[in-house]
Amino acid sequence: MTEDITSLYCYVHPNRETSLRCNRCERPICSSCAVRTPTGYRCNECIRERQKAFNTAEWYDYLIGFGTSAGLSLITSIGLLLISRFLGFFMIFISFAIAGAAGVYISNLVMAALRKRRSSQLFWLAAAGVVAGALPIIFILLFSRNLFPIIWQGLYLFIATPTVYARLSGVRFSR
Ligand SMILES: [Zn+2]
Ligand SMILES: [Zn+2]
Known part of the structure; x- marks a missing residue:
């Protein structure tokens, strides 16, 4: 045929x-x-x-990504709390700079920990880790009715969370 x-x-x-x-x-x-x-x-x-x-992340990368960013965020959050005790309202002058710098170093260390493995869910999870890391401090402040320092924590999350997400997800455009 x-x-x-x-x-x-x-x-x-x-x-x-x-x-x-x-x-x-x-x-x-x-x-x-x-x-x-x-x-x-x-x-x-x-x-x-x-x-x-495009999705090269392994299952443990989700733990590493979330854990690294949550751990660093907790440290940052405690640092903010300690600094704000000394500075009080003068925090307004440096809190933006601290929040911006935190977004940069958290995303850099998360990137280093992941060794270039990536996935879009992973970027979201790392950004969620920033929020999760600051939550214990926010809860402690709420329970102790120490409401004023929560402003700095909120400001920190407001700036650092999108910074971490944007910097991590930007990795795929610059390879
Ligand atoms: Zn067909
Ligand atoms: Zn084909």
């Missing part, structure tokens, strides 16, 4: 004739299987493989 080699059939749907090929694996794909990407049409299998390469 001779086959017409000029007509292609989708490798997922062998009964559909097509003229498209996946530009990565070169296999013929029909229009419903083709996914448009910036570099051309790709099949679903190749798209999935690419996403796998």
Whole structure:
């Protein structure tokens, strides 16, 4: 039996004739299987493989990411509390700088701990770790009815949490 080699059939749907090929694996794909990407049409299998390469985090990275950021955030939070005892309202002058710097060093140390492994859930989890680390201090302040220093804790979280997320997720653009 001779086959017409000029007509292609989708490798997922062998009964559909097509003229498209996946530009990565070169296999013929029909229009419903083709996914448009910036570099051309790709099949679903190749798209999935690419996403796998994008998510390189192992299960323990979620513990490392969350733990590192929560631990550092707790230290920062305690530091803020101690400094605010001395400075009182003058904290307003340095709290922004401390919060910004904390966002930078927490994200840097989390990145170092993860050794470039990444996933978008991991970035969210590390940002959540910043909040989780400061919560014990906020609760202690609430229970002791020491409400004023909570302002600095809130300000710290407001600045450091999005900073950590933005810096971690920015890693994938600069590789
Ligand atoms: Zn393909
Ligand atoms: Zn198909």
